[in-house]
Amino acid sequence: xxxxxxxxxxxxxxxxxxxxxxISFSIxxxxxxxxxxxxxxxxxxxxxLIIGLDRPSAGRIVVLGQDYDRLTAAELSRFxxxxxxxxxxxxxxxxxxxxxxxxxxxxxxGQPVDSMWRxxxxxxxxxxxxxxxxxHPHELSGGVLRKVxxxxxxIQKPKLLLWDELLDGLDPASVIEIEDHLAREKRxxxxxxLFTTHQTSGALQVANRxxxxxxxKLLFAGAVGELSRIGDGDPDLKxxxxxxx
Amino acid sequence: MSIRLLENIxxxxxVLRDCSRLYGDILLGRxxxxxxxxxxxxxxxxxxxxxxxxxxxxxxxxxxxxxxENILSTLNIPGxxxxxxxxxxxxxxxxxxxxxxxxxxxxxxxxxxxxxxxxNHEVDGLVVCGINPxxxxxxxxxxxxxxxxxxxxxxTDLIVVGVTATWLWFNAGISWSFFLDSxxxxxxxxxxxxxxAKPIVFSVFIALIAAVNGSRVSRRVEAVSRAATRTMVNAxxxxxLINLLFVLLN
Numbered sequence: 001x002x003x004x005x006x007x008x009x010x011x012x013x014x015x016x017x018x019x020x021x022x023i024s025f026s027i028x029x030x031x032x033x034x035x036x037x038x039x040x041x042x043x044x045x046x047x048x049l050i051i052g053l054d055r056p057s058a059g060r061i062v063v064l065g066q067d068y069d070r071l072t073a074a075e076l077s078r079f080x081x082x083x084x085x086x087x088x089x090x091x092x093x094x095x096x097x098x099x100x101x102x103x104x105x106x107x108x109x110g111q112p113v114d115s116m117w118r119x120x121x122x123x124x125x126x127x128x129x130x131x132x133x134x135x136h137p138h139e140l141s142g143g144v145l146r147k148v149x150x151x152x153x154x155i156q157k158p159k160l161l162l163w164d165e166l167l168d169g170l171d172p173a174s175v176i177e178i179e180d181h182l183a184r185e186k187r188x189x190x191x192x193x194l195f196t197t198h199q200t201s202g203a204l205q206v207a208n209r210x211x212x213x214x215x216x217k218l219l220f221a222g223a224v225g226e227l228s229r230i231g232d233g234d235p236d237l238k239x240x241x242x243x244x245x
Numbered sequence: 246m247s248i249r250l251l252e253n254i255x256x257x258x259x260v261l262r263d264c265s266r267l268y269g270d271i272l273l274g275r276x277x278x279x280x281x282x283x284x285x286x287x288x289x290x291x292x293x294x295x296x297x298x299x300x301x302x303x304x305x306x307x308x309x310x311x312x313x314e315n316i317l318s319t320l321n322i323p324g325x326x327x328x329x330x331x332x333x334x335x336x337x338x339x340x341x342x343x344x345x346x347x348x349x350x351x352x353x354x355x356x357x358x359x360x361x362x363x364x365n366h367e368v369d370g371l372v373v374c375g376i377n378p379x380x381x382x383x384x385x386x387x388x389x390x391x392x393x394x395x396x397x398x399x400x401t402d403l404i405v406v407g408v409t410a411t412w413l414w415f416n417a418g419i420s421w422s423f424f425l426d427s428x429x430x431x432x433x434x435x436x437x438x439x440x441x442a443k444p445i446v447f448s449v450f451i452a453l454i455a456a457v458n459g460s461r462v463s464r465r466v467e468a469v470s471r472a473a474t475r476t477m478v479n480a481x482x483x484x485x486l487i488n489l490l491f492v493l494l495n
Contacts, residue, residue, distance in 0.1 A: 051373055053369055053372060053373070077372075077375055077377070078375065080372070080373060080374075080375045081374065081375040083373075085373045087366050087369055087370060087373065088366070091365070091366040091367060091369055091370030091373070092367070092370060093362075093367050093370065093371070093381065094365070094367070095281075095282065095285075095381075096281075104370075104371065104374040104376055105374040105375060105376075107374075107376065108374055108375035108376050109375070152374070
């Protein structure tokens with residue numbers, strides 16, 4: 001299997017603080033990779049680097065074969081829609097309706113309005129969000145908002161889905177729906193998923209590989225089954241996980 | 246010159262370049278103007294301040310008419326007085342009034358909108374979708390500001406001059422035709438064009454100042470209100486400075 005994400009000794013500094021310290025890991029095609037870690041560990045920053053919202057201070061990042069060091073800002077902007085991302089804390093445009101928000105990634109690729117509407121309706125139906133087309137984000141509950149954000153991230157059928165705080169604010173029924181939907185997407189198009197979460201038990205059911213990030217350092221990256229075995233002998237890892245596993 | 250100021254100027258130039266590119270693409274049919282945002286911005290930039298601008302213009306017209314009447318009772322030089330005052334109204338006062346209203350309403354609104362979008366990750370969301378945030382922020386707003394500034398400048402000129410002339414007609418016996426002839430004797434076409442062009446130039450700077458301050462918002466909520474006040478203060482300073490340049494170069 002080819003690598004979809006490759007990090008080589010990546011450092012990120014901001015406001016005089018080291019947020020990521022020498023991160024190296026890779027994610028292969030079709031994997032579900034869960035990134036665990038306490039608040040402030042650097043999980044969100046790692047996702048922002050992958051989507052290209054921030055540039056690393058040092059190190060090399062290759063995503064879907066694109067070496068970010070060699071991409072101009074315009075090239076990166078054109079490449080971004082091949083990735084899907086659900087950002088932490090919203091990111092839907094409040095002035096637009098649900099359907100208009102869903103059509104944003106399609107507008108970037110200049111698709112006709114009819115086609116965009118069809119795709120928006122289809123993804124809403126798939127995620128059981130029918131009838132919300134003309135509502136605005138402020139009219140939706142937190143859980144429904146998360147599902148609409150997922151719909152927007154998936155509408156372009158991305159090869160890599162990034163999700164910051166997966167399952168955050170979702171009720172158990174929605175969690176099962178989303179897990180089923182992601183499993184279907186992975187089966188049918190071999191989509192790779194990288195997500196961060198605090199809900200470890202649910203995440204470990206979805207993920208087949210896991211990374212543990214603490215204070216900007218990647219303490220572990222490997223199969224879910226290895227985590228508990230290695231964690232027992234590694235005090236730092238055990239402390240970072242704080243009995244989650 | 247501090248690095249921060251240089252960064253802000255650079256950011257402003259990037260915004261100006263991206264807006265110009267967006268308008269060029271729209272004209273060439275390669276991009277679409279977000280009509281919904283544009284109509285909202287037209288309403289916010291023009292219609293929402295029309296009443297305020299009109300009210301202030303009427304008040305100023307009345308004050309200028311009354312003061313001119315007072316001076317005319319001691320100095321009987323109506324042609325010179327009306328020409329001088331009319332010239333000041335058309336070339337200086339009306340453009341400044343429009344600039345200040347646009348800064349207070351549209352500039353602050355734009356800074357708050359961009360700041361809130363940064364805070365709510367909406368700007369990140371647009372970038373992730375492969376869309377330049379300019380399309381949903383400064384792009385439609387700047388275009389609306391340019392159009393409405395032009396309209397408001399003409400409107401304010403007409404109201405102030407009209408109210409002043411009417412006051413003097415009723416209270417000092419100066420006819421409309423005499424008033425207009427006195428104005429014509431001092432105003433050239435270039436003066437009128439400059440008076441209409443000034444608010445348009447002000448609008449460009451107000452939008453860039455708002456965009457820079459709005460996009461500098463950090464994760465704290467109070468940063469949005471700080472961006473709003475900073476935009477107002479910076480915009481007033483910019484308007485006065487640009488007006489001074491117009492005066493010196495004319």
